[in-house]
Amino acid sequence: MDGKNQSMVTEFLLLGFGNLHNLRIVIFIFFLIIHIMALTSNIFVVVLVGVTQSLHSPMYFFLSQLSLSEILFTSNIVPNMLWLILVGEGRLPVSRCLSQFYLLSVPSIAQCFVLAAMSFDRNVAICRPLHYVSIMTFTHQLWMVTSCWLLGFTFPLSVYVFLSKLEFCCLNVINHFFCDIAPLLRLSCSSTSSVQLVTAVVSFPVLLIPFIIIIVTYISIIRTILKISSSTGRHKAFSTCSSHLIVVCVYYGTLSSIYIFPPRDNSINLNKGMSVLYTLVTPLFNPLIYSLRNQDIKCAIWKYFKTLKLWEKP
Structure with missing residues (x-):
């Protein structure tokens, strides 16, 4: 028993991006700039929706929750990733590694359901415009958002509990820049069947x-748009949900490339690259899509900075 206890792993060694030689400073600065831009833009969206009366509608309320999930997600992963770039590799206690996985899962799962809520909102707005106000009440919005976050906190909790019961001995090297479930299962020296079963059960509904909600709602949306006689009306209807559709495609595309159809073990660098896209670039991409493609947000941004007198209209 004593020999086993002495061999038990108490911390993991994260290899990060390996030896970057002279490029580490350049990559660090580049990633830091992207992270600051992503964090600032998402915080700005949350604040803008909160203080702008014209944006107090279901669509923008859900958008603020989407940005909030991105803030929590990047704040959990990127600072440690930047540190690993500078030092080359780093050690993380087992308990903190498991906590990082849980805190990574919460906003990711919540975001899945928020995107579904946004698609439902767009479906009601386009397919049942006369009933939109009565259906999408503030109470209904609050209930939907609360459910999204409760599911985000609840679903990964069971996986976290089973992960915490695993034993790690001898091997402690994780060839990545954050603690994900796949490398943790590979390093465990105890049976992982229960964790894999719980993960499969949780992943299915998540x-x-x-x-399914997104697909069904967009089928209904497309059918309704095609019935609109004028091309101007069709364009206007589609433009109200195009930003959301782009975000869904980007989010599920990167998510599936990492978890559903992951690269093989000999393509670990490709997996890291996709993870960088998922953790660093996508959080910046989302607010930019909505800001550049949405006239209401453009007007709100202009009025907000005009109120602050940061510049004067020429």
């Missing part, structure tokens, strides 16, 4: 239910 991925499938929001995806």
Whole structure:
């Protein structure tokens, strides 16, 4: 028993991006700039929706929750990733590694359901415009958002509990820049069958239910748009949900490339690259899509900075 206890792993060694030689400073600065931009833009969206009366509608309320999930997600992963770039590799206690996985899962799962809620909102707005106000009441919005976050906190909790019961001995090297479930299962020296079963049971509703809701609502949206006689009306209807559709495609595309159809073990660098896209670039991409493609947000941004007198209209 004593020999076993002495061999038990108490911390993991994260290899990060390996030896970057002279490029580490350049990459660090580049990633830091992207992270600051992503964090600032998402915080700005949350604040803008909160203080702008014209944006107090269901669509923008859900958008603020989407930005909030991105803030929590990047704040959990990126600072440690930047540190690993500078030092080359780093050690993380087992308990903190498991906590990082849980805190990574919460906003990711919540975001899946928020995207589904946004698609439902767009469906009601386009397919049942006369009933929109009565259906999408503030109470209904609050209930939907609360459910999204409760599911985000609840679903990964069971996986976290089973992960915390695993034993790690001898091997402690994780060839990545954050603690994900796949390398943790590979390093465990105890049976992982229960964790894999719980993960499969949890992943099924988390991925499938929001995806089905999004597909069904957009089929209904497209059918309704095609029935509109004027091309101007069709364009206006589609423009109200195009930003959301782009975000859904980007989010599920990167998510599936990492978890559903992951690269093989000999393509670990490709997996890291996709993870960088998922953790660093996508959080910046989302607010930019909505800001550049949405006239209401453009006007709100202009009025906000005009109120602050940061510049004067020429």
